[in-house]
Amino acid sequence: MFKSYHKLFISSVLVVAGTSSTIFAAQSSVSNTYDNGKRVIDGGVTYPVTNSKTASYHINEETLKGGYAYGKKATENEIKAWDIDVMPDGTGLPEGKGTVEEGDELYEAKCVSCHGDFGSGSGSYPALAKGNAEEGVATLKNQRTKPDTDGPIRVFGTYWPQASTLWWYIKTGMPHAAPMSLTDDEVYALSAYMLSINEMTIDGEELDDEYELDREKFLKIKMPNKDGFVPNIDGPKGTDNMRDYMSNPKNYGNGTRCMKNCFEGEPILAKIQTEIKEFSPPLSTVRELPKVDASAAPASEGAKIYEASCAVCHATDAMGAPAMGDKKAWEAVLKKGIDSVYKNAIGGINAMPPKGGNANLTDDQLKATVDFMIDQSK
Amino acid sequence: MNKITNLSKNDLANAQETAEQSSRRDFFRKTAAYSVSALAAASILSPVKVNAGDDPAIIEEQPWATSLGDPVTKNQYGVPSAYEHNNIRRTSELLSSGNWQASISMCPIHESEGIITPNGLFFNRVHGGVAHIDPNKHRLMIHGLVEKPIVLTMEQLKRYPSVTRIHFIECPANGGPEWRGPQFNSLQFSKGMMSSAQWTGVYIKTILKDLGLKPEALWMLAEGGDSSHMGRTVPIDKVLDDAMIVWGQNGEALRPEQGYPIRLLLPGWEGNLCVKWLCRLEFASEPFYAKEETAKYTVLKPDGKAIQHFYPLEVNSVITNPCPEKPWTDLKKGDLVEISGLAWSGQGTIEGVDISFDGGKNWVEASLEGLVLPKSWTRFSYMYKYEGKSLLLSSRARDDAGFIQPSVKVEREVMGVESVYHRNAIATWEVTEKGEVNNVQVLS
Numbered sequence A: 001m002f003k004s005y006h007k008l009f010i011s012s013v014l015v016v017a018g019t020s021s022t023i024f025a026a027q028s029s030v031s032n033t034y035d036n037g038k039r040v041i042d043g044g045v046t047y048p049v050t051n052s053k054t055a056s057y058h059i060n061e062e063t064l065k066g067g068y069a070y071g072k073k074a075t076e077n078e079i080k081a082w083d084i085d086v087m088p089d090g091t092g093l094p095e096g097k098g099t100v101e102e103g104d105e106l107y108e109a110k111c112v113s114c115h116g117d118f119g120s121g122s123g124s125y126p127a128l129a130k131g132n133a134e135e136g137v138a139t140l141k142n143q144r145t146k147p148d149t150d151g152p153i154r155v156f157g158t159y160w161p162q163a164s165t166l167w168w169y170i171k172t173g174m175p176h177a178a179p180m181s182l183t184d185d186e187v188y189a190l191s192a193y194m195l196s197i198n199e200m201t202i203d204g205e206e207l208d209d210e211y212e213l214d215r216e217k218f219l220k221i222k223m224p225n226k227d228g229f230v231p232n233i234d235g236p237k238g239t240d241n242m243r244d245y246m247s248n249p250k251n252y253g254n255g256t257r258c259m260k261n262c263f264e265g266e267p268i269l270a271k272i273q274t275e276i277k278e279f280s281p282p283l284s285t286v287r288e289l290p291k292v293d294a295s296a297a298p299a300s301e302g303a304k305i306y307e308a309s310c311a312v313c314h315a316t317d318a319m320g321a322p323a324m325g326d327k328k329a330w331e332a333v334l335k336k337g338i339d340s341v342y343k344n345a346i347g348g349i350n351a352m353p354p355k356g357g358n359a360n361l362t363d364d365q366l367k368a369t370v371d372f373m374i375d376q377s378k
Numbered sequence B: 001m002n003k004i005t006n007l008s009k010n011d012l013a014n015a016q017e018t019a020e021q022s023s024r025r026d027f028f029r030k031t032a033a034y035s036v037s038a039l040a041a042a043s044i045l046s047p048v049k050v051n052a053g054d055d056p057a058i059i060e061e062q063p064w065a066t067s068l069g070d071p072v073t074k075n076q077y078g079v080p081s082a083y084e085h086n087n088i089r090r091t092s093e094l095l096s097s098g099n100w101q102a103s104i105s106m107c108p109i110h111e112s113e114g115i116i117t118p119n120g121l122f123f124n125r126v127h128g129g130v131a132h133i134d135p136n137k138h139r140l141m142i143h144g145l146v147e148k149p150i151v152l153t154m155e156q157l158k159r160y161p162s163v164t165r166i167h168f169i170e171c172p173a174n175g176g177p178e179w180r181g182p183q184f185n186s187l188q189f190s191k192g193m194m195s196s197a198q199w200t201g202v203y204i205k206t207i208l209k210d211l212g213l214k215p216e217a218l219w220m221l222a223e224g225g226d227s228s229h230m231g232r233t234v235p236i237d238k239v240l241d242d243a244m245i246v247w248g249q250n251g252e253a254l255r256p257e258q259g260y261p262i263r264l265l266l267p268g269w270e271g272n273l274c275v276k277w278l279c280r281l282e283f284a285s286e287p288f289y290a291k292e293e294t295a296k297y298t299v300l301k302p303d304g305k306a307i308q309h310f311y312p313l314e315v316n317s318v319i320t321n322p323c324p325e326k327p328w329t330d331l332k333k334g335d336l337v338e339i340s341g342l343a344w345s346g347q348g349t350i351e352g353v354d355i356s357f358d359g360g361k362n363w364v365e366a367s368l369e370g371l372v373l374p375k376s377w378t379r380f381s382y383m384y385k386y387e388g389k390s391l392l393l394s395s396r397a398r399d400d401a402g403f404i405q406p407s408v409k410v411e412r413e414v415m416g417v418e419s420v421y422h423r424n425a426i427a428t429w430e431v432t433e434k435g436e437v438n439n440v441q442v443l444s
Helices: A006-017 A020-027 A061-065 A076-082 A100-110 A133-141 A164-173 A184-197 A238-247 A301-314 A327-334 A338-347 A363-375 B009-020 B025-044 B154-158 B187-191 B204-208 B408-415
Strands: A097-099 A212-214 B103-105 B124-126 B139-144 B150-153 B163-170 B194-203 B219-224 B231-235 B244-249 B263-265 B278-284 B316-321 B336-344 B350-356 B367-369 B378-385 B391-399 B427-431 B437-442
Touching: A061 B204, A076 B139, A097 A100, A097 A184, A100 A184, A164 A184, A184 A212, A301 A363, A327 A338, A327 A363, A338 A363, B150 B154, B154 B244, B163 B244, B187 B316, B194 B204, B204 B244, B316 B391, B316 B427, B336 B350, B336 B391, B350 B367, B350 B378, B391 B437
Parallel strands: B139 B278
Antiparallel strands: A097 A212, B103 B124, B139 B150, B163 B194, B194 B244, B219 B231, B219 B278, B244 B263, B316 B336, B336 B378, B350 B391, B367 B378, B391 B427, B427 B437
């Protein structure tokens, strides 16, 4: 049951009553509205500053009055350098262009190792497409309440409400091990490829290999699930809509304080069906001295760099890189000769960026790391 | 001194090593002399026989009681006892997006005491690995719909008057793998995507006082300076209420895992919104639609619509003693035992917690324990006489905003089972007749 809020304002009455209850009242000052009279935006409460306290915390009210002149004015150039977000109306989206075919080539070089063929996903890396986006939206009503049923498809085409998110995320977050390394044209090409594998259209036009995406066309993309989200946060009423939605707990569930005979009969129990035990390290609450491997040598510089900069791709072969400890894979790499391996590590090869994306490493450090990895893979 | 003195060669070596670390000759001389006399004493004392029923831990002298400990020069940043090495964060490949740089480590809340998590045990969720930022090269930019866009160095930021507050941070996916039923027989993995600390920083409203925030500003983008460049959109109402930029965590600088040198703290709201390695705040009239508030961190309901900007963490609780990792297998019938746990709400202050022994059919009220603070972990306690019977042990918290935890049934009726995030249904442990504890869900 959602309680009425009249009790929240009892405190101010008690202040008038005075004596010991005054102290309690000041400590429990709590309100479901802000100073401006608006309902608290998350449906919860706020703790207004009363008698130099907010809830149980004392506060120096003088500190809240402003008058500080710290820092320097941000220059236009500084803001331009850091303002990397891209908004649905095109704010922050630069000019540029790229075709589906160019995107396909980039995808094969820089993305396929994690995201699989045509965005099908690999391992626990996310899939980017699962069939036709428009048709996939219907699956969002799927609920896996029975075993072996299909769940909702939540990929870019079927789920995301805005295309701007795609451009922003590819530009600033991808490839995962080398973010901010793609040019604007490359991001347009990869975006075009994403639209094509999700079987999406722009202005009714399918995206074949020759299709060239640019800023103007990008802003015409209509996401199939654009209206699939509540509350509506756009426009001048955006935050008020959020406030209204969160103020009604029927939208997300609330309990009741039943104390006796709260349901009929014996409780219906769900027990663990297939227990997940893949924990690292295994669970233990034993108080004993750790077992120390006295033979373990201290980590070399190569080992440390490997852990910090290389393991993300080379720990397994999931990303197409030769895996640490994979004897055959490294024998194949070494056929080109050690100098060529050093050169590739420093200059980059295939999906691997120069120096594995860590430009701060010296050539000697790279060589030491390659030596370490080869040594561990014999 | 009737105890058995077992001064081994090792202990003598330790004492000598202690002495060698000192450069002061007189100290060396005294220590050496002391060690020799201790050794001499050991050979003189006659051992006491251990009788049946005697505890050897009492009768036998222990090495730490008969030789010197570490000098104060060791561990200039202290570490826990070596015996506590199992009290650690843990990981599971199932909770990773492909690699350990886009993953989460779980807090050992079954070992947590009170309402503060030690900094080294705080759960850690990262999207592009843990960045190691040089604070001298880090800046905070505040721009967009403000009259005066500014850039602050870390020293300048810390010049603002600070406030210190105790708040939990919780990933909204905490408990999320169990929407369709229990999966982990572990408190650490079923509820360990949260931790709590005392944070020190500045209210953003304090900084904004002098920047001329424009009336049309409804949203704030917060962005991290790490490789994930993660951004999140925050409504201005929260920014002007209790949002903070924090640099202190339990009396010291933030750990790198928590966003050193600074992170955003939105008390009671999704952990993901509390952007780590914070470098930029931009004010705008429209929301930004960042990837982590559209593709992820949205809550899909059975009608196919998803809740976006579902930001506060609803009232929640879990019994931490007993739990699968801390069972009652050592108890005897008739033992009086404390049932205790954690309750928390991101929408207010915990008002009370009820306990059930029969899976939620009947309830009794527990006591709150210790500090009761807004948007904070709150301890609860109930004294129980153990009878060796099987139980279904549940807790149900409520807050001063009027919210109370729903049953699994009620929550599923509204949210279905595909939400991933924001699961706050009543949690239940099955206690067997032997005192073992299992993770179950009551569907009644």
